[in-house]
Amino acid sequence: MEQQTEQTRQEQQVVIVGGGPVGLWLAAELRLGGVSVTVVEERTDIDQRSKALTIHPRTIEVLASRGVHRPFLAEGLPIPSGHFAMLDDRLDFRALDTPFPYTLALPQARTEELLEERANALGARIVRGHRVTGFTEHPESVTVRVEGPGGPLELRAAYIVGCDGTRSTVRTAAGIDFPGTPTTVQGWLGDVTLDSPPRLGFSTFGPRGGVMVAPLPDGRNRLVGLSPDSLATERHGELTLEELRAKTIAIAGEDFGMRDPVWLSWFGNATRLADRYRRGRVLLAGDAAHQHFPTGGVGMNVGIQDAHNLGWKLAATIRGHAGDALLDTYHAERHPVGVQLMEHSRAQTALVTGFTTEALALRSLLNRMIATQPAFSRALAERLGGLDIRYPAPDPAAAHPLTGTRAPDLSFTGSGSGLFSRLRPDGCLLLDLTGARAFDTLADRAAPGLVVHAETLDGPPGAWAAVRAALIRPDGHVAWAGTDGDDTALAAAAERAFTLTHHLADR
Known part of the structure; x- marks a missing residue:
């Protein structure tokens, strides 16, 4: 009885339900953000039957932004093309604007092993052979009920995140609807x-x-x-x-x-999408939020990118560096990605299940489009590779065209490393490109979670050529970009962008 009483007192800031790639990446992101986390996984060992096999370019960029991509590159098999609905003409990834213009073939089991090693090294607590049966939400916390070999126990946390698959216990217990269509193929x-x-x-x-x-x-x-x-x-x-x-x-x-x-x-091909990614102190990521036909091998990749979007927001909220409304942007940004995923998957399903003369003619037409229309082919490749995601701007009226886009691995003069190596999991990066150190005092005035880097771009691409400063979120997306020639006005705009991004005015 004393042991059970002790078990029920276990506390941490976040409980993640599900120890697959999504839950493990989120656990590591939270630890990098200074948050204590427990991952509860029902399996006692990693499943060696690898549902996922493909790591897409944007996911490799995500790994690179935390400096952990090299083991994946060393073990994975690079494939410089991808398929859309098994069409004969493949999408050429070599034309994509990324340091990683290919997919990596690597079994999910090995991906999980690498991510679990990292989460453990960062101090995440991973509890295998235990099953979450439900939870109770309180105004300031969540009590999670767990069954394990030693009997029932409770975990108390500030938030619970369901990364527990399409049959998510967390989603069901939270009463979050999961509408969609059943399997027909x-x-x-x-x-x-x-x-x-x-x-x-x-x-x-x-x-x-x-x-x-x-x-x-x-x-x-x-x-x-x-x-x-x-x-x-x-x-x-x-x-x-x-x-x-x-x-x-x-x-x-x-x-x-x-x-x-x-x-x-x-x-x-059952296809479903959670109608909310957040409800109070409950959040969903990965297959718990979206289910679809595995065309193109995008499922794990979208899930890891869910976690990458959520991790810094949840950590900043818990540590008091952001207002609670920042967590609502997780749904606002990632739910549309889920909608797009459903559309993309259903479109490919129609193509790979069409065996009539008419359906084969449509495939032939699309094959020619891919082979002869580079812009069309590239757009499909960017969609498949996860490089085309753009999030809404906090202040649309004043937004630069780069706002919300994924920042490329910008090159800096006199440096052997690019932007990805400078991204911080625990705060935004303000790139001072003025050459006049216009933002030296901004980090002191702003709330924690801002780091200023004075840099000079080496051959800035496209729209970046006129940018004098940019605020880059921990997940690598541009929160703000400025071109104002007045350094004082530029600094004021950057400070306002930081405040809007973190919803500091809502606290």
């Missing part, structure tokens, strides 16, 4: 050894169906496909190697010498 996948693997980026599609082959870093390959008999809501038992072989031969004409499966599975 069943795709299939298999992680197997291929004795005669096809070329890199292989995919084929026709009246009999479509199949795509993606290499895994361990030498195996993942086959993903659909066929006319996939247009059903019911799964016909467990997928077998012989079924996978037969489907692949029917579509591609050969089985590529497949053997030794390590994972065979069906997957569906």
Whole structure:
């Protein structure tokens, strides 16, 4: 009884439910922001069946902004193109404005291992083999009920974040609706050894169906496909190697010498989006907030980017560096990304499940568009790679065109490192590009959470050429950019932008 009483007194500032990539990245962000955090994960070990395989360019940038991208680059397999709805003509990532113009093929299990090691090193408490059963929200805190091998216990925190998947206990307990559409299509996948693997980026599609082959870093390959008999809501038992072989031969004409499966599975196209990402002291991220057909492998990437948006805001709010209204911007910024994700996924679903003559003609048309219209192809690649996200400006009337966009890895004169290495997880970065140190006293006047860097851009790209100062958020998005030639007016505008970004006037 004494042990149970002691357990119920455990307190931390944030409880994260779910120890997948999203929960682990959020835990690390909160620790970097000076917040104590406990991650509760029902699994005792990392699931070796990797649902996610692809790390997209923007997610690599996110990793680079915290200086942790190198192990991923060392182990992942770079692929300089991506597919849209398994079309024959692939999207060329090499034209993208990023230091990482490719996707990385890396099993989710290894991604989780790397992220868990980092979260542990930063001091996050990760509790495996425990299940959250519910919570009670109070005016100033949340009491989280947990079941574990030692019996029930309670955790008390300022906030709870559900990163616990499409069947989220947190979302359900919070009464947050999850509207959408049910499964109408069943795709299939298999992680197997291929004795005669096809070329890199292989995919084929026709009246009999479509199949795509993606290499895994361990030498195996993942086959993903659909066929006319996939247009059903019911799964016909467990997928077998012989079924996978037969489907692949029917579509591609050969089985590529497949053997030794390590994972065979069906997957569906149920598509749902939480109507709120925040309700009081409850927040959602990743699959707990959005479910969709895994076209393009974007799910984990969008989830990590959810966490990247939320982490600094939650830490700043808890530490008193921002007003509570800052947390509302998490929904305002990320829910539209979820809406876009639903649209993108449904559009690709229509294309990969269209086996009629008319549907194949549409695919042929889009193939030619990708091959002959560089702007169209690039727009799709930027969408898929997560590089086109733009958040609303705090002050739209005075917003520079760069406001809300993701800042590129700007180069600085006389420096061997770019902007990503200067971003701070615990505060905004004010780039003083005036050459006159116009903001030296601003950090002292502003609330904690602002660091000033006097820099000179080396060959500034596009709209950055006229910028004399910019406020960059911890997540790498531009909060404000100024071109005023009057240094006093520029400093005043920067200070106002910082106040608006952190909702300091609302406190």
